[in-house]
Amino acid sequence: MIKGSIAAIVTPFENGKPDKARYFDLIEWHVASGTDGIVPCGSTGEAATLDYSEHIEVIRWAVQAAKGRMKVIGGTGSNSTAEAIDLSKQAKDAGVDALLLVSPYYNKPTQEGLFRHHTAIADAVQVPQILYNVPGRTSSNMMPETVALLSSHPNIIGIKEASGSVEQAVDVLALCPKDFLLFSGDDFINYPLLAVGAAGSISVTANVVPEKMARMHDCFFSGKTQEALDLHFELRTLSKAMFFETNPIPAKTALAMMGRIKEEVRLPLTAMSPANRQKLQDVLRIYKII
Numbered sequence: 001m002i003k004g005s006i007a008a009i010v011t012p013f014e015n016g017k018p019d020k021a022r023y024f025d026l027i028e029w030h031v032a033s034g035t036d037g038i039v040p041c042g043s044t045g046e047a048a049t050l051d052y053s054e055h056i057e058v059i060r061w062a063v064q065a066a067k068g069r070m071k072v073i074g075g076t077g078s079n080s081t082a083e084a085i086d087l088s089k090q091a092k093d094a095g096v097d098a099l100l101l102v103s104p105y106y107n108k109p110t111q112e113g114l115f116r117h118h119t120a121i122a123d124a125v126q127v128p129q130i131l132y133n134v135p136g137r138t139s140s141n142m143m144p145e146t147v148a149l150l151s152s153h154p155n156i157i158g159i160k161e162a163s164g165s166v167e168q169a170v171d172v173l174a175l176c177p178k179d180f181l182l183f184s185g186d187d188f189i190n191y192p193l194l195a196v197g198a199a200g201s202i203s204v205t206a207n208v209v210p211e212k213m214a215r216m217h218d219c220f221f222s223g224k225t226q227e228a229l230d231l232h233f234e235l236r237t238l239s240k241a242m243f244f245e246t247n248p249i250p251a252k253t254a255l256a257m258m259g260r261i262k263e264e265v266r267l268p269l270t271a272m273s274p275a276n277r278q279k280l281q282d283v284l285r286i287y288k289i290i
Contacts, residue, residue, distance in 0.1 A: 001181075001199075002036075002037060002071050002073070002097065002098060002128075002130075002157075002158070002181060002199065002200075003036065003181070003199040003200045003217075003221070004036030004037070004199075004200045004214070004217045004218070004221070005034070005035050005036050005037075005200060005201060005203065005206055005210070005213045005214040005216070005217040005218075006035070006036055006037035006038065006039060006071070006073065006183065006200055006201065006202045006203065006206070007030055007035050007037070007038050007039070007202075007203055007206035007207055007210060007213075008038075008039045008042045008043065008044035008045065008202050008203060008204055008206075008207070009026060009027070009030070009038045009039060009040060009042075009044065009045060009062070009207060010026070010044055010045060010046075010207055010248050010251055010252050010255065010261070011023065011040070011041070011045045011046050011050065011058055012026065012252075012255075012261040012262065012264075013262065013264040013265070013266065014262050014264065016264075016266075018050070018054055018057065018058055018061075019261065019262065020061055022260070022261050022262070023058070023061055023062075023065065024061065024064075024065045025260070026255075026260060026261070027062065027065040027066060028065070029210065029260070030070065030206075030210050031066070031069050031070060033210035033211040033214055034210070034211060034214035034215065034218065035070060035206060035210045035213075035214050036070060036071060036200065036214065036217070037070050037071030037072065037073055037097075038062060038066065038070060038071075038072060038073070039073045039074075039075055039100050039202055040058050040059050040061070040062035040072065040074060040075060041055055041058055041059055041074060041075035041076070042075040042100055042102075042132075042202070043075075043102070043134070043137060043247060043248075044204050044207065044247055044248040044251060045058070045075060045248075046248065046265065046266055046269070047075050047077075049266040049267070049268075049269070052087075055087065056087070056090045056091070056094065059072075059074040059075075059076075059090075059091050059094050059096060060094045062074070062096075063094050063095040063096060071097045071098065072095075072096050072097050073096065073097060073098045073099065073100050073130060073202075074088075074091035074094070074096040074098075074099050074100065075099075075100045075102070076088040076091050076099050076100070076101060077100065077101040077102030077103070077104075077132060078104070079104035079105050079106050079107050080104075081104075081116075081117050081120050081121065084101060084117075084121050085120065085121050085124045085125060088101070088121055088124070088125040088127070088129075089124070089125055091127075092125055092126070092127045096127065097128070098127065098128040098129065098130055098157070099125070099127055099128070099129045099130065100129075100130045100132050100160060100202070101118060101121060101129055101130065101131060101132055102132040102134060102137075102138065103117075103131070103132065103133055103134070103138045103140055103142055104117055104138065104140070105137060105138040105139070106138075106139070108138075108139050108140050109140060111142070111143055111145075111146045114140065114142050114146055115146055115149055115150060118131060118150050118153075118156065119150065119153060122150075122153045122155040122156050123153075123155075125155070126155060127155065128155060128157045129155050129156050129157065130156075130157060130158045130159060130160055130181070130183070131147065131150060131156065131158070131159040131160070132159070132160040132162070132185070133147075133159060133160065133161055133162060133163055133185075134160075134162040134163070134185060135162075135163055136162070136164075141163060141168075142159075144168060144171035144172045144174075144175050145175065147159055147172050147175070147176060148172070148175035148176050151175075151176040151177055151180045152177075157180070157181055158180055158181030158182060158183060158199065159172060159180075159181075159182055159183070160183045160184075160185040160202045161182055161183065161184065161185055161193070162184075162185025162186055164186050164189070166189055166192050166193065166196070169182060169184075169189075169193050169196065169198070170196050173196060173197045173198075181199040182197065182198045182199060183198060183199055183200050183201055183202045184198050184200070184201040184202070184203075185201070185202055187201065187203050187204060187205045187235070187239035187242070188236065188239050188240065190203070190216070190232060191216070191220070191228060191229055191232035194217070194220050194228070195225075200217055201213075201217070204239075204242045204243075204247055204248070204251055205235060205238055205239045205242050207242075207248075207251045207254075207255060208238065208242070208251060208254045208255065208258070208284075208289065209235065209238065209287070209289070212231060212234070212235060213235070215231060216228050216231035216232055216235070219231065237283060237286070237287075238283060238284075238287055241254075241279070241280055241283040241284075242254075244272075244276045244279055244280055245272055245273065245276050246269065248265070248269075249265055249269055249270075249271075249272050250272065250276070250280055252264070252265055253271075253272045253277060253280060254280060254284055254289070257280075257281065257284060257289075257290050258284075258289060258290055
């Protein structure tokens with residue numbers, strides 16, 4: 001079962017290219033920190049700026065580095081159904097445990113379009129699939145009723161819910177089968193969603209404090225709910241700092257300040273502004289991360 005603290009892992013770059021050595025180092029750090037899984041090539045992994053061959057290569061690296069010690073959930077979504085199917089097939093061949101499929105962005109499909117898109121991928125690729133609803137990036141909101149229809153497909157096992165709405169997440173859980181997995185996609189409501197039945201979180205903040213995020217989930221699932229809640233509140237300010245600017249700019253800037261990667265994003269993303277960089281640095285010092 002896929003559950004717990006899953007990091008939406010960044011893609012390190014050096015001189016404009018994905019940095020394999022630092023990527024492997026990050027994954028080793030996550031393994032040592034107790035992270036339960038990683039998502040290569042999600043939004044935080046700058047999938048939208050990776051070319052096709054890089055996309056598959058980074059997913060292969062993740063599988064190779066993880067060595068079965070954590071789950072690898074390949075991000076293979078696209079606004080082209082045919083491209084999503086092709087990426088998903090190649091990710092399956094690379095050995096991923098599951099796929100994360102963002103709703104098509106820019107073209108704003110109807111609920112019927114979303115249903116047909118995800119059904120086509122699930123029919124074509126025999127690997128567990130997690131839907132990804134993030135209206136802030138896609139300009140479309142996959143409604144709970146649509147998720148419920150898709151949940152009947154044997155290859156669709158869950159959803160990353162990043163609408164920011166606890167009510168919508170509760171509706172999804174109420175309408176879908178008991179074994180359908182819901183993952184928090186917004187760190188500021190990780191604990192509330194665990195409390196109503198989520199299987200874990202797919203987290204940006206876990207990039208910077210993987211041990212604490214893993215411990216929060218471990219405490220919750222072992223019945224130490226007050227300790228888990230305390231950790232959730234402790235991480236609140238840091239989680240907000242991860243969105244001082246567009247994700248993953250703050251996460252990558254923080255990791256660079258920590259000496260773990262080069263401070264490099266791809267256009268159209270740019271380096272963090274001086275004012276926000278100072279704010280981020282101040283937060284990291286409060287948490288004694290730097």
